[in-house]
Amino acid sequence: MIVDEETALATTVSGLLRMQAEADPDRPFVVAPGGERWSYGRVHAESERIAGGLAAMGVRRGDHVVMMLPNDLPFLLTWFALARLGAVEVPVNPAFRGASLEYPVVHSDATVAIVDSRYLDRFAALGGRLGAVERLVVVGATDVAVPGVSIVDIDVLVGDSPEAEPTPEDLLAILYTSGTTGHPKGVMKSHRCAVHWGLNYRRYMNVGRDDVNLLFPPLYHAMSQFLGVMPALLTGSAVAIASGFSASRFWDECREYGVTLFNFTGGVLSFLWKQPARPDDRDNPVTRALGVPIPNDLYPGFETRFGLTLLPCFGTSESSVVCYSAPGEVRPGSSGRPIPEYAVAIADDEGKLVGPGDKGEILTRPKHPDAMMRGYYKQPELTAKVLRDLWYHTGDMGYLDADGYLFFVDRRKDAIRRRGENISSFEIERVVNVHPRVLESAAVGIPSSHGEEEVKLAVVALPGETLDADDLWAYCEAELPAFMVPRYLEIRASLPRTPTERVQKFVLREEGLHSGVQDRITSNKEAAR
Incomplete structure (x- = not known):
């Protein structure tokens, strides 16, 4: 079903899943790595089981729960289960170990961690450096012990689903940034904020019920959660989970899973472009892709070779995607134009707004409540710094042209x-x-x-x-x-x-x-x- 905007903003992530499951329980929702297909009804039922088991363990609304899981179906099932409880997900990069793992586990004040068995030895290696974590829920068989912490197999969790529902204002996630500048920052996002991301993506990417979005970016990242899963929940469409990005397998995966759109960042387009050309490059179901950067030298060759439309954008984990591009109106080199839901401006080094063509720091702010981050967890001074003067200061440099197109120049620090x-x-x-x-x-x-x-x-x-x-x-x-x-x-x-x-x-x-x-x-x- 297509969920209208008013209804969507009045519900939660788990509420949207329930609505789709009740409307059409057999409708395809998730294609897992390897091709196993799960319907909305099956995903809902399994996530309810996990939610009931976690509730029986004592996980409550507002509790912080670390998730260290690979790109696979258990991540989504656990994500929905935590959302159902009103607990707060703290997703962690599965590559982390030692100090890089210790920081988000301890800083987030998590009391429970849900971990793939392949990563359990990293928790054991931390010894007593697990902060407030008292229980580990493990996905997969293991014989690893973690001193001082009880371990539970996720498959044996049982319990009744809680009667009370979380509210749209409840905190959904603390997303630790990827750490390109040092210690990660915990970006706090509510259920309603996630819905705003999904609604805007649905509108400006023209997502319909027959679309399939390929989730190869990590599931612990906002791009897959809020620009992948959320638009699907709002339309009754599907997602296909890839275990990771592979330039050599990418288009074959798109064909196998019927992928119609995807999101990207970093060097993805360049990696795909520099693969040896094949006669069937255009023989794929993908029609559009959203992301940055799109190097000027790939226009229009990438679109011609692979038969799709590239749509540049601009956004951050803190702010959401605030600039989109409309098909047929893409200006090469730009990041699209600000959408009506957000204001975007450019400021000089003194914080004064500048006019078209003048370079400075990119600022943005929402025009609707709860449409960007609540702040950085336990970092009020930094939160105040980046949200000063009623603007979110992105740290990115750019300019707006006379027609309102945003052009990214560089990271301020770069x-x-x-x-x-x-x-x-x-x-x-x-x-x-x-x-x-x-x-x-x-x-x-x-x-x-x-x-x-x-x-x-x-x-x-x-x-x-x-x-x-x-x-x-x-x-x-x-x-x-x-x-x-x-x-x-x-x-x-x-x-x-x-x-x-x-x-x-x-x-x-x-x-x-x-x-x-x-x-x-x-x-x-x-x-x-």
Whole structure:
């Protein structure tokens, strides 16, 4: 069923699932990795069982519960179960271990953790550093013991579903950011906020009942939860879960599962584009894809080759997606235009709003209640800082053109200042990535002995290709202004990335200059010391 906006905003995530299950219990909802298909009715029944079992364990409305599960069906079932209880999900990256795992587990004040058995040894390794966690619910067989913590198999949970429902204002999630700048921040989201995300996506992506959205971004990320599952709940459409992103298998998965749309970020498009061309590239059911970045050099070739429409956007985990693009109105290089539900502005370094064409920090704010984050968990000072002057300060740099299109320039922290010039790392990367033997690149600023910074460029070659530093410098000299040509060059096997495929530039900055970095102004190109 298509849920109208008024009804949707008056209910919860679990309420929407129940509505779809009651309206059409046999309607397909989830395709799990491997192809197993679950209907709305079956997902609802299983999530109710888990909710009842967790309630019998003592999980209550408002309790914080860590989830460390891979991209698979149990994640969604547990997500719905926690939403049904009014408990707060704290999803954790399954790659975390040691201190990176300890931080969200302890900082979130979680009392229960739901963990895939493959990751249980990481909790055991933390010993007494689990904060308030007293119980572990395990998905899959295990013989691992965690001292001082009771362990329960999720398959044996039994109990009656609670009669009371959560409210749309209740907290749904604390989503820890991917940590591109250091310690993750816990973004607090309500049920109603999740519904706003889904309603806007449904409207501007024109989602219908026959759509299938491919969820290859991690399920613990807002992109899959709020731009994947939520629009499906509002339309009665379906999602297909992929265990992860694979450029070589991507289009075959789309064909197998009948995927009609997907969301992306990071280097996904470039990875797909640089796969060897196949005669059946256009033979797929996908009609549209939403995300960023969309490199200018992929227009219009990507759309022609794969037979779909690319729709750029702009958003953050804190704010929601505040700019969308309409088919036929895409302006290459832009992130679309602000949608009526949000205001978007550009501010200078003093916080004053600037006009069209002037670059500055991108600001946004909602026009409806509870349509963006409540704040950062246990970080009131930082919350006040980013929400000052009645705007959310994104930390992204950009400008609005005369027609209202938003153009992203760079992350504020990633902009490079060299010899009096402001340099966009994004612009350097855009040019270098066109090189015929380059898979991807990342530019960062390295402190200079003369003050300000020098440009360090990390580059990854296409599979089967080799890169030469002198050739790359010559290419940059021909394609970039002199002040943007990198002084330092590092040819790497891969770039450090977050699970959502964003490059962790802080890692490249922290690595600094080492034996693998070459210096352009050193006459014999010895490694920089």
